[in-house]
Amino acid sequence: MNTIRCKVEKVTPFNDAVFQVLLKPEVSFDFQAGQYLSIVMGEKDKRPFSIASAPNADLIELHIGAAVSESYPMQVVERLKTDEFIDIEAPAGTAFLREASQRPRIMVAGGTGFSYIKSIIEQQIASGQTVKTQFYWGCRNEQAMYYQDIARQWHANNEWLEFIPVVEDAPADWNGKQANLLEQIKQDYVSLIGYDIYIAGRFDMVGAAREVFREMGVDEANLYGDAFAFIK
Incomplete structure (x- = not known):
């Protein structure tokens, strides 16, 4: 798993409980559709979120459900709103798309x-x-x-x-x-x-x-x- 610095491009509320986050990695990285990343909040504080964008996208998209003030996800949203850059660890997860499978x-x-x-x-x-x-x-x-x-x-x-x-x-x-x-x-x-x-x-x-x-x-x-x- 790589640690990658990202520019925080956008943090926008979908509604009063879910935020769309767009990140631009300083270096490209390979991942498979369905994998996740972790936002690095501290050396031992890394918080996982699914990657909402497909591997061919220019920006990394996240959807963060953060309805309660000071909650675990809202702390991440507030950090992303104030910081121009954030570190992520990626990719992670084994529940990615099995593209070769022809099962429905x-x-x-x-x-x-x-x-x-x-x-x-x-x-x-x-x-x-x-x-x-x-x-x-x-x-x-x-x-x-x-x-x-x-x-x-x-x-x-x-x-x-x-x-x-x-x-x-x-x-x-x-x-x-x-x-x-x-x-x-x-x-x-x-x-x-x-x-x-x-x-x-x-x-x-x-x-x-x-x-x-x-x-x-x-x-x-x-x-x-x-x-x-x-x-x-």
Whole structure:
């Protein structure tokens, strides 16, 4: 893993709880779609975030959920707002896109787990892949689905990709599913045999998803999520 100095190009709120961060590395580095980096806050304080941009992008994009003042992620946002440069350690993670696989893909994101999926889908688009992919994005409400427009654009522009937005609290004119994310997947699939599954979100959601997916026959060798390295 390399330590790389980056210029902080932009810190912009998507909404009152999620920030978009754009970084320009002083030297280019190779990573695979779906990997993450760590913001170096101190010698022994390195905080991981999924890379939201695809490997071919000029800037490194992060999505940081930081709703609570002085919280672990908000401390990073405040640092990025005030410092012109920041050090990162990258790349890290083993839950990257398996581009050679032709198995159909299910992408699952809870909240800012979208950033992980964004890198993977944008890499699929950039490399001209057409493997059938269903992308589930679950949020509490529509306001929390901060990059809904780009996901719907992917859906409209790529026949192989289906975007399935899922919210628990939906307005009357909601164009998507109203349900718990995992309950929606259970409703849509009888079995998960034969799929590559990529998942990111809060650790408790990812852990619960693994239990649900086991009941549905998932081959865990084809279940990818870096959260699994941190949860039992």
